[in-house]
Amino acid sequence: MALEESVDLKLEHHSQDGIEIVEVEGEIDVYTAPRLRELLIELVNNGHYQLVVNMEKVEFLDSTGLGVLVGGLKRVRAHDGSLDLVCTQERILKIFRITGLTKVFGIHGTVDEAIANRKSEK
Amino acid sequence: MATVEVTFTPLPAHVRTARLVATAVARRSGVAESLLDEVRLAVGEACSRAVAAHQLHCPAEPVRIALTEQAGRFEIEVVNTGQAAAATPAPAGQAEAQTAGHDTADRAAWADGEGEFGTTGLSLAVIAGLADDVRISQTAAGTSITMSWPSSGPVQKGSPA
Numbered sequence: 001m002a003l004e005e006s007v008d009l010k011l012e013h014h015s016q017d018g019i020e021i022v023e024v025e026g027e028i029d030v031y032t033a034p035r036l037r038e039l040l041i042e043l044v045n046n047g048h049y050q051l052v053v054n055m056e057k058v059e060f061l062d063s064t065g066l067g068v069l070v071g072g073l074k075r076v077r078a079h080d081g082s083l084d085l086v087c088t089q090e091r092i093l094k095i096f097r098i099t100g101l102t103k104v105f106g107i108h109g110t111v112d113e114a115i116a117n118r119k120s121e122k
Numbered sequence: 123m124a125t126v127e128v129t130f131t132p133l134p135a136h137v138r139t140a141r142l143v144a145t146a147v148a149r150r151s152g153v154a155e156s157l158l159d160e161v162r163l164a165v166g167e168a169c170s171r172a173v174a175a176h177q178l179h180c181p182a183e184p185v186r187i188a189l190t191e192q193a194g195r196f197e198i199e200v201v202n203t204g205q206a207a208a209a210t211p212a213p214a215g216q217a218e219a220q221t222a223g224h225d226t227a228d229r230a231a232w233a234d235g236e237g238e239f240g241t242t243g244l245s246l247a248v249i250a251g252l253a254d255d256v257r258i259s260q261t262a263a264g265t266s267i268t269m270s271w272p273s274s275g276p277v278q279k280g281s282p283a
Contacts, residue, residue, distance in 0.1 A: 008138065029141075030170040031134035060141075062166050063245045091159045098251035099244060 008032045011039055017115050020048040025057035028065030036065070040072035040083075049081025052114045061092050066101060073105065082106075082121075084114045124188035124199075125151065132176030132185050132202075137169045140187055144198055151191035152274035160252040161271060165198050167245040168267045172202035175265070179203075195255075196273040203264040 009032035010025040020043055028036060043051060051072065055061070073083045084106040087093055096102045108114040126147050130136040144165040145158055153161060165187070172185040180203055188199040246267075250256050253269035 027138065029134075029166060030137050030173065060162070060166075062163060062170065063248050064170060066244070094159075095163065095248060098248055 009035060011035060013039070013043065016111070017119070019050045019052055019115050019118060021111055022051060022053045023057070024053060024055055027060035028058060028068070029060060029062045030064040033064040033068045037068040037071060040068065040075065044072075044075045044079070044081075049076045049079040050118060051076055051081070051083045052111055052118070053083065053085050054111055055085055055087040055092060056089070058087070058089070058092055061095055063095070063099070066095065066099060069105070070101070082118055084108060084118060086111050086114050124190045126189040127186065128189075129184040129186045132173045132181060132183070134170070134173055136185075137166055137173060140169045140185075141166045144187065144189055147189045147191075148196050148198075148271070148273070150277050151189075151196045152277055153196045153271050154274075157271050161196075161198070164249045164252040164269050165200065167249050168198070168200035168269070171245050171267070172200050172265075175202045191273055191276060194273060194275070195270045197268060197270040199266055199268045201264065201266045 008027050008029075011022065013020055013022045015021070022036075022039065022043070024036065026032065040051070053069065053072075069083070069085070076083050086108050087096075088109050093102070093107070096105065096107065106114065106117060108117060126143065128140060128143055130140060141162050145162045148158055148161045149155070169185060169187065176183055176185055183203045186201045188197075188201070190197045190199075246258070249267065249269060253271060255268075255270045257266075257268045259266040259268070
């Protein structure tokens with residue numbers, strides 16, 4: 001399902017093996033992060049507690065974006081859910097390392113890997 | 123005198139513009155290509171902080187950034203005239219610690235999940251992790267964050283940017 005698009009950030013989501021995959025493309029910063037936040041809130045409110053956020057097409061991520069992802073993680077955990085990330089880009093992984101958040105999020109190389117990891121933990 | 127000065131209305135939409143300008147000037151000033159992502163992220167963080175401070179305290183005042191290349195360093199100064207208190211950069215791993223438990227003094231922020239992120243501590247920690255040299259100055263007028271990276275000097279005319 002393709003959602004609202006803009007020059008800066010494109011969001012869409014779909015289900016795969018019972019897990020909701022959020023596809024993010026573009027820049028996540030102080031201006032665009034609220035849209036991702038609203039999507040994550042909407043998904044949780046609609047009963048989707050197992051999420052994978054695919055960030056392979058994210059070109060920029062700042063601390064505002066990190067805050068949104070942490071907020072999403074907290075929301076799903078309140079329902080015994082999970083929020084995993086897919087990211088192999090070093091320039092994006094760097095901010096996770098600087099902030100220590102590599103120890104908080106499961107970060108995987110592909111969506112299939114993230115799904116398989118989540119299934120194996122059930 | 124700054125090589126380039128930019129002022130912008132304190133709106134989140136303009137932070138990206140500041141990032142693009144700063145990165146372009148950094149490239150022209152001879153900052154290594156491998157450092158440009160760091161420049162982009164650091165100036166974005168500083169500008170985001172400034173925008174938040176201005177929106178809170180002085181929404182009619184513009185945020186100012188000064189980009190200067192001299193003596194082998196490329197320096198960015200982001201000045202906000204808001205009354206944001208200077209904060210000590212959060213130590214590495216603070217983000218991890220904060221997710222481990224509830225902040226009983228701020229349940230609303232915890233419930234939202236974002237109260238402690240994207241604000242003073244974490245953004246300064248990110249900046250400190252990216253720039254060689256970070257200086258935070260607190261004055262009566264507001265807060266100035268200055269960051270710098272090594273540069274090889276202005277790219278020569280006709281050379282690839």
